[in-house]
Amino acid sequence: MRWQTMMILPRPNCQIASRPNCFSLHNQLVAVDADSFSMAVIKAFSDRHGLQIEKSAADQAKLILRRADSYQPEEYDLDVTSDGIIIQAAGEAGIIWALASLTQIMDEQGVIACCHLHDQPRYAHRGLSLDCARHFFPVQTIKDIIGQMSLVKMNRLHWHLTDDQGWRIESKRFPKLHGQHGTEYYKQTEIAEIVAFAQARGIEIIPEIEMPGHITALLAAYPEYSCSGQAVELGQRGGIYPVILCAGREKTYELIETLLDEICPLFPAKFFHIGGDEAPKREWQACPVCQQKIRDEGLKNEVGLQGYFSNRVIDLLARRGKKTICWNDSLEAVNLTRQTLAQFWSVQYTDSLEKFIGQNGQFIYSDMFAFYLDYPHSMTSLRRLYQSDLSIADIDYAEHPALLGIEACVWSERLSTRQQLEEKLFPRIYAAAEKMWSRQLDYDDFTGRLRSFLKRYHPASISCVPEDRWNPQxxxxxxxxxxxxxxxxxxxxxxxxxxxxxxxxxxxxxxxxxxxxxxxxxxxxxxxx
Structure with a gap:
């Protein structure tokens, strides 16, 4: 038995035992013993390779799935012999990641060298935040991105669906939300299609409904939910817009509850993002209803009012089985419940994040200076992203128990076409995926595997920045x-x-x-x- 590192991306957190002989999946009907797993867990794999799959007893099966209850949720064991393939995992995600590794060790004829590997991710949260609110991207574009994410074992798509420039979710309760000025949106049936597609590939979709700020799209349709009630226009560019939801009126919370009753069932993931960033307080300062709410609730100021607002929404989500995520700006409100999950993006608010962590809060790392992929490669090069640390205020949090994982972000204010979006994502998303999964990081080794991956597994239909632009100088x-x-x-x-x-x-x-x-x-x- 020989130990070697195969050309797998992201790099496995193990050595791979290589054996003589091989097994072939080329042009054959593959008999599968799925144990207690749904056959749906191998759909993406079979579709990718054009395989026909049929259920079979263990003694006839060439692909055997076994449930290993002692494993961690995404841990897997992959064993390839000349007689077939055995995969062990605790849940569906482990099976999907094992099959992603299997894809990358197959040659173009479907031949797999006999080997054994046992792997699991470094971080539980390995995500991409995708902004489809500023600019809309079609269903197939979203699916293509999900397909590539799954191949490199990313497990969360944070879908930014509402903002000042658009409300992209069909609402049957509030149809003016998605019906403004001919704006494009996702039908609820299309959302269900995308969620199912992602689920079959090991990816949870976390919706983000921004509040109380970045909410112009809602207020353009229903201005009565702002403090002034005056008409506003949809935002046409990025930036920070002054009009936000009125946090003093009860009808605002009734609106949110009705929306959550409609939106939550569309997304089975346990997490729900409510934004909470960049919410100017000038309207609240001038609003007598908001000022009365501050007095009634014994709050210190408008920042405390945002904490109160967020806590009300967090409670509504908890009653619907959801755990809330918010951007780390929200932690400026000292009264914000510690039951939320913070997403760190800006060092502007590190003091409140450090206090949150000190109170056993958990967070996701999305530092804008390392993981914002809408920035050009000159600002966030492939090498720089790969070699960035996970520090906040000079403290490295890479091994800290409060760190749930990493999420790269792509904002679409200046991205209006599929090609622009893809060239921002690829190949940098592959570097981010390796930082999320792998403990041992070596840039030169990574780029060697990346070149091989791009030749075999990055479709020609998806744009990708060429190597001479990975690291501008x-x-x-x-x-x-x-x-x-x-x-x-x-x-x-x-x-x-x-x-x-x-x-x-x-x-x-x-x-x-x-x-x-x-x-x-x-x-x-x-x-x-």
Whole structure:
């Protein structure tokens, strides 16, 4: 028996025992003993390879699935002999990940070298946040991304479905939400189709309904749920918009409860994201109803009112069997329940996150300086993403028990086509997937496996940045970075510009991280001119 590292991405957290001989799945009807597993767990694998699958008794089966109750939820054991394949796992996810590994050790004729590996992920949460609110992307695009995520063992798609620019979920209770000005949206039947497609590939879909801010799309349809009740227009660009939900009126919570009754059944995942970031408080300051709510509830200020608002929504979700996720801005409210899961994106709010962690809170790592994939490769190169640490305020949280996992994010303010989206995602999402799964990280080894993966498993129909653009250098890097930053402000109205300037005043830590993350020392003299 020989030990070797095969060309698997992400890198397994084990050595692979290689044996003589091989087994072939080429052009044959594959008899499967699925034990107590649903045959649906092998659907993605059989579809990928064009295999016909039939149930069989163990003595006739060539692919045997066995339930191993002592394993961790995503742990698996894969054993390939000349007689067939045996996979052991505690649940469906482990089977799916074993089959993803099996795909990558098969040659183009379906021949598999006899081997054994036993693997499990480093982190439980391995996600991608996909913004389909600022710009809409068709069902097939979402499916294609899910297919590639599954192949590299990512397990969560955080689907950003509402924002200032659009409400992308069909609502039968509030039809004006998705019916504004001919905006595109996902029918509930299409959502069910995507959820089922993802589930068969080991991926949970976590919906995000932004509140109380980033809510212009709702208020454009139903302005009576803001403090003023005045009409607003759908946002046309990114940014921070001043009008948010009124947290003082009970009818706001009645609206949210009705929406959750409609949306929660569409998404069987245990998590539900409510945003909570970038919620300006000027309207609450001027709203007599909100001010009365602050007094009635004994709150300190408008930040405390957001904590109260979030707690009400978190309770509504808990009663529907959901655990809430919110962006780490929300933790600025000291009265926010510790029962939520925080998603770290900005060092602007590290003090409140550190307090949250100290109170046994759990979080997901999505640092904008490392894992925001809408930034160009000049700002977040393949190498830089792969080699980034998981630190917050100079503390490395890679092995901290509070860290549930990592999530890369792609925001679509400046991405309007499928090609633009895919070129931002690929191949960087493969580097993120390896950071999420693998304990041993080596960039040169990764890029060797990545080249092989791209040739065999990245479809030609999905755009991918070529290797000469993975890590821009020199003037090319500087030019692309500055062009992107200039474009961030293009088309913003004076009102939105003013709101951003007033709401977001970067602290010293944010400013330092911004300068050191996106610019090299030689850029400083250039920038001063």
């Amino acid at each position: 020199g003037e090319d890097r500087r030019h692309e970075t500055l062009a992107f930053m200039a474009a961030m402000n293009e088309g913003l109205t004076p009102e939105v510009r003013a709101e951003i300037a007033e709401y977001f005043v970067p602290n010293e830590q944010f400013s330092r991280k911004f300068a050191t993350s996106f610019f090299d020392p030689e850029d400083r003299a250039f920038l001063q001119h």
